[in-house]
Amino acid sequence: MTTPVPASVPLVNVAGLSFRYRDRDTLAIQDISFEVPAGEVLLVAGASGCGKTTLIRCLNGLIPRSYKGELQGRIELLGQDTASMPLARISQMVGTVLQDPERQILGTRVLYEVAFGLENLSLPRDEIRERAEQALAYLNIMDLRDRETFHLSGGEKQKVALAGVLAMRPRILILDEPLASLDPASAYETLDFVRQLADEGMTVIMIEHRVEDVLRIRPDRVLFMSEGRLRYLGVPEGMAGAIDTREVKLPASQIIARARTEPPEPTVVPLLQPEDPPSAPIVRFEHASFGYEPSLPVLHDISLDIHRGDIVAVLGPNGAGKTTLIKHAIGLLKPTEGRVLVDGRDTRQLSVAQVAATLGYVFQSPSHMLFAPTVHDELAFGPRNLHHDPAQIEKEVIHALDVVNLRGMENDPPLALSFGQQKRVSIAAVLAMRSRVLVMDEPTAGQDYRNVLDFMDAIVQMPGFEAILFITHDVDLAVIYANRVLLVSGGWLAADGAPRAVLGDAERLRRCRIVPTSLLELNLQRPTSAGRFLRAEELARAA
Amino acid sequence: MLVTWRYHHRPKSFVQSLDPRAWLIFFGCFLVATVMTWDLRLLLPLLGVALFFIFSSRLTWRETRRAWLFITGFVVFFSGLTLLTGRGGMEHYTVEHVLAAARAPFSLFGWTPTLTVSAERLMFAASMLVRVFSLASMTILIPYCINPAQYGVAFRGLGLPDKFAYAMDLTMRFIPTFGRDFQLTMDAQRARGYELEKLEGGLFAQVRKLAPLLVPVTIHAIAGSEDIIDAMDLRAFGVQPRTWLLQLVYQRRDQILIALGVMMMVAYTALSLIGFGRLWVPEALQAFPVLGG
Incomplete structure (x- = not known):
């Protein structure tokens, strides 16, 4: 789908980036700097309100074009400063899949939805049709081509939204919490596509709370944010030691390793317990x-x-x-x-x-x-x-x-x-x-x-x-x-x-x-007499 | 409950085989022709045209039952009111020929209520019934017979700018989403004991009591619109004239339909200008006694 580029060339270069929304007193993000080379999967993680979405809006050009405020620092995409670039040009470099595909899908039929961006670029009809059908075929959803978008399942909508972005052939793909509304199997299918895209040379920047799921596709690096600042940028293996493990969902083994070095937290015991024998059903x-x-x-x-x-x-x-x-x-x-x-x-x-x-x-x-x-x-x-x-x-x-x-x-x-x-x-x-x-x-x-x-x-x-x-x-x-x-x-x-x-x-x-999940697997490895399942912190103490 | 747009594909349906532009142009001509005349003799052919399109559309009673019941109730009520009171017809006739009159067997402060049915009121009510029924019937066909995916390109083809034309597409796209959000809010409030069917009080009190539905739906729509705008901006909408992938091409039947529509509109306008569009009262009915004479 995408033209391969040398892995050493940073497709994204962010330097000293800060932004304050027009109606806010405080900075949403502060002094963010990082580079992303071609073919890299960068996972952006952090608690709600940490500035992830603002960072993404800066990269895809919505800030400052649609969201006004004070922007400082520099963003380069494919080696070009985006400050004076029109959104139409940025949109051909960066494709963005928003969190809720229901609101992102604008066409009544799948083919017209995938063609939407290409129509806006005034391409000839034959080229639009060819590129839209290529994107559908790439994601194995050609069978959805003439379906009404409203009746698609959550996973299908996610793929159609992705096809609409891929049809514009961006070099950089931004995914904003792509797994939020998907069941586990659909989430893994989406992640496998993301890995495939990166392996073919596309740079992928993915915001996601479900870090454990994303780690399965081996992201190259993790960018962890807190209170608008960059707190960690490096390989996934180093993240657990550098961040608060309660802010993002990590594999149970990493939480256990960290919990063993910290003072134990009070155990949460549910007030409700099953009755034995049970009373009349409610x-x-x-x-x-x-x-x-x-x-x-x-x-x-x-x-x-x-x-x-x-x-x-x-x-x-x-x-x-x-x-x-x-x-x-x-x-x-x-x-x-x-x-x-x-x-x-x-x-x-x-x-x-x-x-x-x-x-x-x-x-x-x-x-x-x-x-x-x-x-x-x-x-x-x-x-x-x-x-x-x-x-x-x-x-x-x-x-x-x-x-x-x-x-x-x-x-x-x-x-x-x-x-x-x-x-x-x-x-x-x-x-x-x-x-x-x-x-x-x-x-x-x-x-x-x-x-x-x-x-x-x-x-x-x-x-x-x-x-x-x-x-x-x-x-x-x-x-x-x-x-x-x-x-x-x-x-x-x-x-x-x-x-x-x-x-x-x-x-x-x-x-x-x-x-x-890894937590379920660790619990299942414990003896069956162990009673209820335990959370990772309790497993650390139980071991 | 699933909320969806009314369009259903019907193989071999004549109306659905038409180019939506041709259909919309014909509908506009039909509208003009209908409002140009009160003469029942001229309105009956228009009713025939409307009936032709309804029966050739293959709409079923089951899917259109609510719309027909609403229209029939509306038309019959107002036509009946017109017949009995003469409301709205005074500007079309100056003399009334009484067909029947019923006087109340009592008087109020010297005034005896009287119900009069005149030839003019009867013809005016009949003309209004045919007029409104014809227009409503043709209008019902629009949501059922125009493919929602073709509204935008059809209006663009009729000369509207890209932004306005695509707004039509967006409307069609988000009507089901809006309906589903409304249903979700309705379910959420019903689960809190809210019963829409038990709203009481005057008009304003009832509107106020709709707040549990209207506020969340409105807030949700506003919040959702930000995502929609972002999605459009991120795919370069509005930066230059756009290509519409779907291309509509007039067929011979579309050209004939447009020609017929234009001829019908011109003919009815011309007839109206030379005085043939006025309310028609058969001569036989004018033999009855004049009201107040």
Whole structure:
């Protein structure tokens, strides 16, 4: 696809780069300098807000052309200073795949989406068609050529977005969290393509929180950022000793090695423990099946119980039916065959509001639900809808604020809070309704490793819930926090049981497109009598 | 629930085989011709044209049921109101011939409510019904029969600048995304006990109670638009006139359709200018007694 260039020539040369956004007082990035030669994969890592995205916007020319502010320092691409270059020219040197392919894909059909950049460059039609089809063929997605982009899966959208960028034949490829919305198998397929591109001479700069996954394709170097500054630039092997291992997700062996040299952290023990024997189920699926259209079933013959004390992780590939399953539990969907019972009552006879008193659902993005002018009003919204007594609502709001540690922020507008705080408001909204079961869809997607652990530690130690249910692509979340795992594949319940029993079957995981992590493998190597799985820091002490 | 654009490919459908530019030009001509006349004799051929396109489009009752029910309800209600009250027709006639009248068996402060059906009101209501039904029928066909991937290039072909034409493509692209975001927010709020169907109070109170839906959807759309703008900038949109990969070529049937559309528009405009577009009342109906005479 790309013209090979000598590996010794730096395609990217950044010197003394600093930037401050026009409406901010502080610098977003400070004094960043580095070079990237042809054919190198540079992994850019760091916690949320560390300046990664700003750095990428400087490289691809959006700063200062679309995002105004004070820019200092110099950026050279292919040996040319970009300061006076138009964006159209930079876009032919640097291709950028944004984090959310849903928003990046502009064409209604795959071919027109891939051709979009070439059309803007006024190339002849024959050349556009040829280059677009070459890009599709290169990524093995020629079969998608005439499909509508809206109906593609997450992994397919990622590839189509990549094809649209590759068709412009850039020498440098920037990927902004390309794995954020992909299941493990799709993520690995994307990473394999990235490695292939680099091996053919393209320079790849990849932002990613899932460092462990990216290390699998042997990035040449890692650039680690913190508070707008470059903290580490070097080979991946040296990173663990130079950074805080809680800021990015490293292989378990590296975390263990580091944890052995540090004072032990307090162990997080979930408040919820499975009951023995279990009491009556809170939620029961009895041979439940469902399809949006009769000829296209999405769920097949699901039977399971959710009991008090369960912390259930729902795993499965994109499009497996995980969200559809959860929507049945909270009454948003009703089964076309079989039934779903909540506290012994058929959800067909219950409104969603009635089910909400038992199961509270937190969506992936808090911005899909937050609307009120203050945090207090946001939390009171649910209890008011459930017709709780006004005096009772005040108590529930205060209790919820205390649990999520947001007291003092009652009068703040929720939409002005940080992403992490918004997440906590969305949990508090469920707590305020006195829902007994917390249901979460991808609770940690797009968050850095430190935030993931802090958030989930807080959730499993939160009083007030009788069970927790969460959908995730992150196998380690299931390993660390769940006491039960549901494996969903193709609309079927492929497995239901204790984490060791479900995640220990490598062949079944492969069939369900689940890729074992190093933490899971280390846990599985421990004796089966060891009880629950341990996080890496606990493994360091256990060893 | 999946939200998608209404277009469905129908093999051998005449309307879908047309160049969208030809269809849009014909639609414009049809629109002008229809608004030029109130004469039922001239409106009936236009209704025939609309019916021809509907039946040749292979639309099914199932997929268009909501649209038809809405239009039928709308047209029948307002035509009935026009028939009974004479609203909107006063400028088209000065004399009314009474076909039937019903007086209330009581008086209010000396005034006796009377319901009058005149020949003029009847013809005006019938003309309005045919007019609105013809226009609405042709309009329904647009989302179902124009390929969403062809809006941009069609409007570019009709002379709009690249930026405006591509905005049409973007609209088609993001309508399903917007619909899905709306559904997500709806689900999120329903899971918090919000019940849209139980909104109470006056108009303003009801709008205010829609805030749990409207605020997140709006905020999400604004936040998402930043990514869309970045994606366009990063692929050099708007820096120079663009090539449109999809190339539309007029076929013989498209040229004939445009010619027919233009002839129809010119003919109806000419008829209107020489006085044939006015409200028509059959002579037989003018034999009835004059209102107030």
